[in-house]
Amino acid sequence: MAAEFLADLVPFIIVGFAAQLVDGALGMAFGVICNSLLVGVLGFPPALASAKVHLVECFTTGASGISHLAHRNIDKSLFFRLAGAGVLGGVAGAYLLSNIDAAIVKPIVLAYLAIIGLWLIVRGVLYPPEAKPARFVAPLGAVGGFLDAAGGGGWGPVVTSNLLVQGVEPRRVIGTVSAAEFFLTVAISITFISQIGLADLAGATLGLVIGGVCAAPIGAYAAKRIPIKPLLIFVGVVLTITSIVGIVTALRG
Template sequence: MEEFVLFAVVGFLAQAVDGALGMAYGVISTTTLLAFGVPPAHASASVHAAELFTTAASGSAHLYHRNIDWKLFWRLAPFGIAGGCLGAYVLTSIDAGVMKPVVTAYLSLVGAWLVLRSFRRIPGKPVHAAIVPPLGLCGGFLDAAGGGGWGPIVTTGLLGAGGTPRYVIGTVNAAEFLITLSVSLTFLLALVSGHWSDGGDVTEHLTAVAGLIVGGVFAAPLAGFMVKNLDETLLLRLVGSLIVLIAGWQLLQLLGLV
């Protein structure tokens, strides 16, 4: 019971941050599971199972508050699905930790850029179509292989390209449900086909997954309202600051200081 309550609190806080800023549920939840000794592949599979429920609730909230750019959604989702399936396959095959330095450098630069950009006039221009496919592929791949990365990669990339915060965050959150579904199905296929030899042990973490689901679903309805009503400059500064903190934490991990 104590484990369930703990992960319900973690799920609530992670989803509140993710829904409002377009990122961090996977990173926060996965980091917590890893801290409890859960193997990386099991942590990613567990978090994506929980996200099936939280992303559906969060996406519905953004839909209700009209925060979704549907043209961007349909350009982004297919590439995110492809990247997510590939990432899940890779994670059940090899150690994905070699990508951490690259991701950390990317997040640090983009986070700092968003904070600086918040002090300038925020453009409301459409995101250039050419950057959407690589962002979707990379975000989906890192989300599955790293246990989190869809929001940090895709949200920051679209905002850095000049996207309007409200619609970028709403669209990325809505698309995340399809990416999460595809990643979860890939993990399941790897387990059923025997490709993921130790995948059966993931059932040991059902209490944690249930807690993440309950906490996340309770927090999700707040997301659409917050994004719709928060000032765009404040949103950019919050997103940028969060990214820098995530990158800083990952840097400390790489250096063996935590």
């Protein structure tokens, strides 16, 4: 019985490990990678996949936020503007996704993930971005939170990349966005639990947590060794292809 349970966890451990490995090296993409694989490859309903991913991220983003706080990587002003708007957008996105027919929303979610993949490719090609003054922080947080919940991921690619393009100091961007994401994921998880219950979140969630925790130290090491530009392009290509395959499968089904 125990062996069978462990065997069922293996695919999710692999997904969590791969996603956290990339996220640790890149500072983003855990959510979009996990969600695209859960929805596009393993066939999970979008709301359930997003709920599982965000519940896992409560652990990973909490640890990340504390680490960035200890290293003084957080801009307090930027944090409060992002976190408040992000929570509101995330709750709205989670509520909407939980109350829409999965068969209808699945191709839409995968299309969104494919767009994020293409954006990562473009950002990789154009990296490093041109420095510009930061603007529209609160609206960006609201949009990023909504898309993160409704699409099962995207807070990092949407918010982090936008702030970097606007010229905010990279260390402050990554630290502040990571810290704000903890409150976003907690709010989104609570909303999903209130809408779809807690029972269906077991099993796969444990596997994702195990895989993510195991990969965390390796991802941190990889951040010092792997150039950002080719990694952005690689993640974008994988995410785009996975999402397109999922769209074709969903439309045929």
